[in-house]
Amino acid sequence: MTVASDYDRQSSEPTSPARPLYLDYNATAPVEPRVAKEVMAFLTHEFGNAGSRTHEYGQSAKERVNRARDEVARVVAAKPDEVIFTSGATESDNLAILGLASHAEKTGNRHIISTQIEHKAVLEPLGILADRGFDVTLLAPEDGGWVSADAVAEALRPDTVMVSVMAVNNETGVIQPIDAIAEALRDHPAIFHVDAAQAFGKLLSPLTDPRIDLLSVSGHKIGGPKGIGALVTRRRGFKRIPLTPLMYGGGQERGLRPGTLSVPLIAGLGTASAIALKEAEDRLSTAERLRDSLIEALEPLGAVTNGDLDRTIATTLNFSIPGLDSEAAILALKDVVSVSNGSACTSRSYEPSHVLSAAGLTADRVAGAVRMSWGPGVTELPVDHIAERLKRLI
Template identity: 45%
Template sequence: MTEPIYLDHNATTPVDPRVLEKMLPYFSEIYGNASSIDHLHGNRSKKAVDAARQTIAKLLGCRKDNEVIFTGGATEANNLALIGSYRRLREKGRHIISSAIEHPAVLDTLHYLENEGAEVTLLPVDCYGVVDIQALQAAIRSDTILISVMFANNEIGTIQPIKEIGEVSKKHGVLFHVDAAQAVGHEPLHVYDLNIDLLSFSAHKFYGPKGVGGLFVRTYAPMVRLDAVMFGGGQERGLRPGTLNVPAIVGMAEALAIAVQGQKAERERLGDLSATIKANLLAAFPGIIFNGHPEKRLQHNLNITIPGVEAKGLIHLLKDRLSFSAGSACSTTKVEPSHVLKAIGLSDDECFQTIRFGAGRSTMNSLQISEILIEGIRKLN
């Protein structure tokens, strides 16, 4: 049996073979603890971590290498950014603004902070999933300490007006955190140009290994200070203690360098590919709805509502040929309609008739994908 075509790159990406090759020596040959700087073995690892930090800092537009704090992924980076800044600033104010379509790594953390006295305003989005700048401005209060808005949505691909939100944050002296797990490596991004104070990212979304990511913590105008959330050996400026995962960090830097280098061409290629699939599906089924912003979106993402066709049924029917996701979040006990799709105005039924395609470097044949999907929809319609 041939492998199904993988179309879930928003969930995760495979490790690029060049990344794997770069990582391999750090599992067995260069194994020193990067904090053991008194001897050769430790120094070798530290050098690799320093070089990786420098590469990532440069590619994100940081001013200093130490603005990059390595974490175990974007969930952890989001927790550190939100909990760390709230606990540091709560004497000044307790109000946090975010959006209704954030990833659970942000929404659940904010919910947790409400138990510590935080007051959270979740901004609504329009039918494309875009946060309204005027609503943001209206929501800011004298006790607002933090704004957290994602760069690009993981379900519908919509890209937020990050520069404008950064300007509003700056004007009001409020910290601005961006969950950029879906954008880093895929979209042009410069933290200082965009007035970002804190930015979360994750290697497995850009062909790096799983379980490693980072948080950009601005050090200049303003110098951002966070309370530590975990305690231990003081690594990562005390913000993320624990022995550094050297192979993963080396791999993440290599993955980001490769992604940024090929970014422009890959965006164009995947934009064309997505447009072709969209056109083919619309030609066959004019009632299909494409969710998210038509232009301001991740080029490799398609979020599609197919009236009358249950997403789960379609995924199951095509599982030997295509691997893709439903637009609904599943828990172990029950299936909930996606909070993102609800926020852009879909009914519960429409949510359950929605699928997500995440194309990537291995996705080549838009015609074949379209044909498989059309055949599947016809069977279920």
Template identity: 55%
Template sequence: MVTYLDAAATTRVDQRVAEVVLHWMTEEFGNAGSRTHEYGAHAKRAVQQARTYLASTVGAKPDEIIFTSGATESNNIALLGLAPHGEQSDRRHIITSAIEHKAVIEPLEHLESRGFEVDFLTPGPSGRVEVKAVQERLRPDTLAVSLMHVNNETGVVQPVAELAHLLSKSPTYLHVDAAQGFAKRQDDLTAPIDMISISGHKVGAPKGIGALVVRRRGWDKIPLQPLMYGGGQERKLRPGTLPVPLIMGLAKATEIFLNEHEQWAKQALLFRERLLTALSSTRHHINGDSEHTVPHILNVSFEDVDAEALIVRLKNLAAVATGSACTSASYTPSHVLTAMGLEADTASNGLRFSWFPGDIDDFDPEQIAQVVRELQPATT
């Protein structure tokens, strides 16, 4: 059986979550927008309970949670939805990093075509953007800073909490793509971050459900404009019938993950240590700051080993990836590793191992090391 080591791309839906989703699909299947009968009223109450719970996990208010299809949509609503305010107020400067997910980079490239100026900061070999670097780029016309919580390729944690406290005293809004960090580094997300993008399928929920946290600043709302129209659901920012089963699945998955987080982190770290011990017999380079990282993602480049060739050799043993699932079909060097200033061979051969306890309990990482040793030419 192939061991699944690509949890940063997606996770298995927890069986307990699947049961909740199925229940709301087949038994209590009402439309939360139907106000004339108990089916709809019950669905509406359930959604409100889920909204209240999810808000509490990041220190937000229930009406500050907008359900979306996932972090990509949330990123687009946050960044493109803020653009009209930037145009009206003549604040067209945005700061981000060159290691963001394409779900942030591409909307910002679109805004560049509309006359916005975007600063793409490079983090250096650590893969961690410094708060000082952001501070140095702030200007009176800076509309927003968009910085990811946890990098999806290296697992490096960015200083979003510190940045949130800094920017809360300024007119510049902070958006954080927390697809990889939600529930895993939850304390960071209770900081006064203006907008947080959440994805369910990274924590055992189904694909197709996520949220955007849109916090008020005192009494002031973030001046977002909708990207779609037709129904007025979700504070008129995201129209469409609410997917009650998926929303309930997201809430259940989050509850399970947070309740079991301590054990999850312990098991994830244990496997990381076992993997690193096994790889110590190979010639390799760990990409990213090991001091500021989540325990379940490791990016490694192996000397004199082509990453694609290694994936082929591992295909009957372990499911791994070269980077983001959104760009893994492309064999170009990782834009993340390239932006970190790594040498071309290292950047083009980064291999991401990411795991979820339960999927790796019986797997011996020495099997990976053995394949690497077979591919690496002997040193003289």
């Protein structure tokens, strides 16, 4: 059986010369062909600088950047001028957190609430602020891998300047109750930051809540190119969020992110955003079907899901099989599917997952955790081959 991919014609047959089916979309997704075509056009034909005002090339580039702002903004019901282009969600997270430090110090509000299961792009900047004297509260997740809105509400203080909670966990796929947290913050002035790297273009409604002040976006998680992302900075009335830039020089992006705009990458992010919004319903239907087929195939092996399945996004499944080590599983599956056992950003450390450990899972279950994630371009999963290979290891 050949598993079709609209992007790279992968095969599920162990003996096929084709590469294994790529199932590590939470690390990065293949570039959507329509996106790649536009990126190439702006690399080779419409190559102008969006800051050049004296000729057609610059004007064309500027118009495409403006249209991309609108395409990104539409996904989260923001305004185009609230979109700041960055190199990716990591930079956006840093700008949101470290960029707020000066305001926090001036006002004396130096308390920040976040969670133990955030991406390192959030946890490490928070650690820097903690070293500078900020009081950082990291909330523990419930057993199912999500942080309750009640816990956030209980942790709020008069001097809380920011609440930062991811929308979807990158390791487990568990959806955090962003809408409920936003409601808990209605009457509190704290700035609400959401790391939406794994949710943007996939989880639509919760990200449109106007109570979300700052929202981090990654292009390469939704079929856009690597090296591009955005920070959505919603106004409160007529007031902008008081961020200070991390770099200086040039004044681009309202002075928050200077440097010549990468028009090809921005165009790619815009197109990827527009496609994700237009095709969201079909993508969700396919993803749910794939997840259900994988769960059914793994059930006879005694697989347990790491994270509340009722709260998990349809494009991710993190599971453990009793007695099975994740490294052995990945090796056994390497010519069938390419999968992961944790965050690609920290995989070189070979440390137990801080996300799964925070959720209270046993050491054996954490060591056996395998993450499979998929997206557009994957229409079938080689579930029989996956189950067969894993069964040999039990």
